[in-house]
Amino acid sequence: MTVSLAGRTLAPPVLLAPLAGITDLPFRQLVSRFGAGLVVSEMVASQEMVEAKPSVRARAELGFGQANTAVQIAGRDAYWMAEAAKLAEGQGARIIDINMGCPAKKVVNGYSGSALMRDLDHALGLIEAVVAAVSVPVTLKTRLGWGDACLNAADLARRAEAAGIGMITIHGRTRCQFYKGHADWAAIAPVKAAVGIPVIANGDITDTATARRALAASRADGVMVGRGAQGRPWVLAQIAHDLYGAPAPDIPRGGALARMVAEHYREMLAFYGRDLGLRVARKHLGWYMDDAGTAAPLRRAILTASDPAEVLARLPDALAARQDREAA
Numbered sequence: 001m002t003v004s005l006a007g008r009t010l011a012p013p014v015l016l017a018p019l020a021g022i023t024d025l026p027f028r029q030l031v032s033r034f035g036a037g038l039v040v041s042e043m044v045a046s047q048e049m050v051e052a053k054p055s056v057r058a059r060a061e062l063g064f065g066q067a068n069t070a071v072q073i074a075g076r077d078a079y080w081m082a083e084a085a086k087l088a089e090g091q092g093a094r095i096i097d098i099n100m101g102c103p104a105k106k107v108v109n110g111y112s113g114s115a116l117m118r119d120l121d122h123a124l125g126l127i128e129a130v131v132a133a134v135s136v137p138v139t140l141k142t143r144l145g146w147g148d149a150c151l152n153a154a155d156l157a158r159r160a161e162a163a164g165i166g167m168i169t170i171h172g173r174t175r176c177q178f179y180k181g182h183a184d185w186a187a188i189a190p191v192k193a194a195v196g197i198p199v200i201a202n203g204d205i206t207d208t209a210t211a212r213r214a215l216a217a218s219r220a221d222g223v224m225v226g227r228g229a230q231g232r233p234w235v236l237a238q239i240a241h242d243l244y245g246a247p248a249p250d251i252p253r254g255g256a257l258a259r260m261v262a263e264h265y266r267e268m269l270a271f272y273g274r275d276l277g278l279r280v281a282r283k284h285l286g287w288y289m290d291d292a293g294t295a296a297p298l299r300r301a302i303l304t305a306s307d308p309a310e311v312l313a314r315l316p317d318a319l320a321a322r323q324d325r326e327a328a
């Protein structure tokens with residue numbers, strides 16, 4: 001199966017979801033090195049992006065100029081959305097993604113994110129403005145609807161396709177569900193049936209088995225993985241191998257895993273600077289250690305250390321656990 005976007009093939013059709021505060025440049029690069037059809041940068045508020053000082057914008061590192069990165073913009077105002085899209089394209093963005101799925105109160109109270117699903121005419125105004133503003137493909141990421149009484153993703157998708165959207169990703173939950181319950185992959189099927197453009201299934205896909213089930217239930221053209229990649233940046237490549245015959249990833253174990261995590265750690269410190277880097281890195285280290293089954297005292301020592309050298313020195317012991325477990 002292939003996913004084609006404005007004549008360009010996204011291969012394999014296994015995409016990294018945007019996760020604000022997590023899928024930053026170092027993490028997207030790591031996932032890309034293993035293999036992913038596309039990665040999406042964390043959402044950026046359109047007006048803030050346009051009004052930001054160039055130095056602040058440069059630090060945002062949204063992946064401008066990187067062929068495998070879609071730059072995601074959010075907002076409720078057609079003018080700022082169009083200006084943000086133009087700016088992103090001018091900086092080299094190859095794909096613009098519009099966020100219509102974020103359920104966060106501070107986003108929906110500004111009538112952005114998933115709030116746009118309550119007013120499709122307004123949502124369409126934004127989509128049309130963004131599509132008209134740029135010549136790169138524009139994609140849309142959204143949910144099943146606002147709530148059980150408002151499941152309008154198929155309607156939105158149909159109108160978005162007519163307005164020039166090139167691909168739609170559906171998180172199989174409503175806004176009212178936030179992240180509770182389970183993603184309903186079968187509910188994505190009517191969206192797929194409503195349009196001719198590629199539809200990507202998202203939500204609770206964490207490995208090959210869940211990807212296969214999501215594809216069977218949704219009939220979607222590909223999958224998008226978010227939280228399942230935390231601590232397991234190779235998981236997209238593994239799914240791509242199992243389902244689409246992409247090269248098998250070389251999943252690091254033991255010493256190789258410790259070296260990979262150490263490199264990711266150094267990249268985060270370099271990217272954010274030491275103080276912020278230490279804080280951001282703790283989330284990722286925690287996930288790596290969850291996956292490795294690191295013993296609690298060692299885990300705690302690493303997550304409370306304030307000296308990067310100490311963290312780096314302890315990583316081989318902390319991450320060897322996975323290898324031991326697998327050898328057993």
Ligand SMILES: Cc1cc2nc3c(=O)[nH]c(=O)nc-3n(C[C@H](O)[C@H](O)[C@H](O)COP(=O)(O)O)c2cc1C
Nearest residue numbers: 017018019020042043099171203204205225226227
């Ligand atoms: C911490 C966090 C941050 C997120 N940030 C974004 C975002 O910036 N833009 C967006 O469209 N979705 C965002 N999402 C939603 C995810 O992209 C995805 O749709 C959702 O997590 C379901 O997929 P998953 O089960 O594979 O994680 C975020 C989700 C989480 C948990």
